[in-house]
Structure formats: structure tokens, C-alpha cells
Amino acid sequence: MATLLLGLVARANGRVQMNWIMDQRSDMLWFIGGTLAGYAMFFLHAGLHLDMITVWFLWVVFLDSPHFFGTYSRTYLDREEWRERRKLLIGSLGWFLVGPTVILLSFVLYRIGNSQYTVPYLAFVVFFNLWAYWHIVRQHYGIMALYQRKNADVDPLDKRLDNSLLYVGLLAPFVAFIVRHLEARTALGLPGNMPPYPPLAADGIVSRIVDGLSPEYLGRLSWEHVVVAVSVAAVATVVAAFLGRQVQRWQQRLPLNLPKILFLAAVIPLHVSICYSPAVLTAPLLAFSAFVTVYHDIQYYAIVWFHHRNRYHRPGVDAQRYGWAVKVSRSFGTFLLCGIAMAAVFRLLGCALEAHPGCPPLVLTSKRVLFGNVTVRHLLISVLLGFPLHHYFLDQFIWRPSRDRRLQEDLKLNR
Numbered sequence: 001m002a003t004l005l006l007g008l009v010a011r012a013n014g015r016v017q018m019n020w021i022m023d024q025r026s027d028m029l030w031f032i033g034g035t036l037a038g039y040a041m042f043f044l045h046a047g048l049h050l051d052m053i054t055v056w057f058l059w060v061v062f063l064d065s066p067h068f069f070g071t072y073s074r075t076y077l078d079r080e081e082w083r084e085r086r087k088l089l090i091g092s093l094g095w096f097l098v099g100p101t102v103i104l105l106s107f108v109l110y111r112i113g114n115s116q117y118t119v120p121y122l123a124f125v126v127f128f129n130l131w132a133y134w135h136i137v138r139q140h141y142g143i144m145a146l147y148q149r150k151n152a153d154v155d156p157l158d159k160r161l162d163n164s165l166l167y168v169g170l171l172a173p174f175v176a177f178i179v180r181h182l183e184a185r186t187a188l189g190l191p192g193n194m195p196p197y198p199p200l201a202a203d204g205i206v207s208r209i210v211d212g213l214s215p216e217y218l219g220r221l222s223w224e225h226v227v228v229a230v231s232v233a234a235v236a237t238v239v240a241a242f243l244g245r246q247v248q249r250w251q252q253r254l255p256l257n258l259p260k261i262l263f264l265a266a267v268i269p270l271h272v273s274i275c276y277s278p279a280v281l282t283a284p285l286l287a288f289s290a291f292v293t294v295y296h297d298i299q300y301y302a303i304v305w306f307h308h309r310n311r312y313h314r315p316g317v318d319a320q321r322y323g324w325a326v327k328v329s330r331s332f333g334t335f336l337l338c339g340i341a342m343a344a345v346f347r348l349l350g351c352a353l354e355a356h357p358g359c360p361p362l363v364l365t366s367k368r369v370l371f372g373n374v375t376v377r378h379l380l381i382s383v384l385l386g387f388p389l390h391h392y393f394l395d396q397f398i399w400r401p402s403r404d405r406r407l408q409e410d411l412k413l414n415r
Helices: 002-012 024-032 035-046 052-064 066-073 079-084 086-111 119-150 156-180 182-187 205-212 215-219 223-251 258-275 278-282 285-312 324-328 332-352 376-384 386-398 405-410
Strands: 369-371
Touching: 024 258, 024 285, 035 052, 035 258, 035 278, 035 285, 052 066, 052 285, 052 332, 066 285, 066 332, 066 386, 079 086, 079 324, 086 119, 086 369, 086 376, 086 386, 119 156, 119 182, 119 258, 119 285, 119 376, 119 386, 156 182, 156 223, 156 258, 182 285, 223 258, 258 285, 285 324, 285 332, 285 405, 324 332, 332 376, 369 376, 376 386
Parallel strands: none
Antiparallel strands: none
């Protein structure tokens, strides 16, 4: 509250830009305040020590998978979008075939006697997880870019610093997480746990710092320790550069883009605190996906709902022009229930067929062997991963306001 009051006072003197995507209250609640959901999800594990597989399943059914429906509602259910993007919408369905194709490739390798026949499938799963995180990073970039546009924040230097802060601030901690987390290391073929840090012989803070920087101590560090240290240094550098630029702009009496600053102040600490936390190392990878994605889900619901109200329900709109997109978005409750219904069908089906955890399976597909060590369960997983992969792919094309004038109007970017 104090920050906003200061901003309002400064704005009167032209020192702070405060143009929001939706409005101040909505943006603070969803695009910025939504970060609290990430901390809350993490607290369920680190503070309350809940069963995170159960938490993950509830999250993925009631919040995460339903947000895919937001993509479908503004593409396949939008008659006008379907007409204009027919090739993209049909062609993108090929992502559902990628997983089964990988299984087929593994089968070919198995038949010719290659002992590494499971590598294509493992690589596919790693690829999926890396793209999932990148998808989150790109959405955060999109929100930041909207705040830049709304506040005429176009200085090339500021854009470079903004981009550096966002990408380094989200990717560097993720790299540190990967080399520290046992399950992530195993997926990448790295051996066991990350080696422990060598003990420091000296006592006292200053002495321990000096000892820690000595050539002898540094020589005992593993490459993982170096990666973590470099990631921390990289994050600290871009944060310092960004803050220094804001001070410089203030001294030069250039306006500060407060919504952008508040957004970055929300998203960067969330990823830093989770990825570097010791508690995250005891959470399954599925739980990590919930920690860093729930904020993304909330943002997505907000921007899609804002788009739908402006596009399908503005005064005088012709409902026949857009088709089912109008009906499924007539209220937020209807919109959310449609998404949950869609998610429940394929998530409960996947759970019942042992494709992912969360409920007792009805069919033990892991016992039904296709070839070698590959089972029906692997095939089902490869098919179900098509849903998020399809979502990631489509989003790259349907959220391009810089190239889409109609989307600019639907998001009220020119007002």
C-alpha cells in the first residue's frame, strides 16, 4: 500500500508511469499478487509437509490443465479464429503424434539390437520438461512486454536490462535447481546427489569467507558447485544492473515504469527463493512444476478472461460471429467449469490407466509390456504429454500482439 501511495504521489509529478493491462486493482491481484499462490504452494510442502503428489493431482485437475481450455476457447471454439488459422490449428494437432513416434523409434532401435533403445523416450520426457519451464518464462516475458508497451517504455537500454533480468533471473536459478535435485539429475543421467560442499576449517564469518575464496578451497569444489555459484553471481549482477538503471532514470528525471517494476519484483524472487531453497530438494519434480507454474496459471486465466470479455462480450457483439467461444465464456464460472470438466476427463483417465499418480489405477498398464522395458504406460504418457505440448506450441502463435492488430484491440493496448 505504501509503495502504491508513493507511486500515485510521484505520478502527479510525472515521475512514475502507472498504466495497467486491465486496471490497477485487477493487475495487482492477478498479474502481480498472483505470485503469492506460488509461495503458498511451496509452503504446503516446506511448511506443512503435505503429500505433494495428492496436492499436485488436485492442482493439475482444478487449475493447471483447465488453463489449456483458455487456449482452445479462443482458437478451436472461436469460429473466426478457426476460419483464419485453420492450417495452424489442424497442423498443431501433430504434437499428439510426437510421443507415439518416439516410442516407435525406440521400438526400431530395440529390434535392431541397440541397447540404448529407451534413450529417445527419455530425451522426449526431458525435452517436455525443459519446454514446460521455458513456456512459463515466455509468458512472464509477455506480461512484462505488455507493461512496457502500455507505459511507452521503449528505451533500448531499458529493454536490454529488462530482458536480462527476466531471462537470467528465471533461467539461472533453474539451472542451479537441476544440478542440485536428485530426480532432475537422474533424468539427465548425472550420478547420484550433488557432492556436498567441502567443510570450511576457519571460524568466524570473515575468516570463513577468506577461507572459502582461497585457491585451495576453490580447487576442492565440484563442477556443480561452480555452476550454482555462477548462477547466483549472474542473478546478483542483473538485479544490481536493473536497480542501478532505475536510480539513474530517477536522477535524470525519466519516468519509472512502476507496473513493470512491481511485476519483476514479484516474479524474480519467487523463482530464486524456490530454486535455491534446500526444501525444494526434498520435493518430487511434479511438485516443483506446481510451485513455479501456479502463478503462471493465474496470469493466464486473467489475460484470457480479459481477452474474452473484450472480444466476445463487448456491447453490440454479434454472438453468431464467434460461435461456441461466446457461450463457454458467458460467465467466469461457466468458463472455469468447462475447463475443469475437460481436465477431469483426461487427467482421471490418465490416472486410472497409471499414466501419472494421484489416484489408485484401475488398469496396471506398467505391467503390460510392449517390448523390452517399454510398457503401455510409457505409450500413454507419451500421448498425454501431447496436451501440454500442443498448448505450448499454439500459444507461440496466438499471443503476438506486436503483429496482430486485432489482438491489440482485444487487449486494449492502444487505449
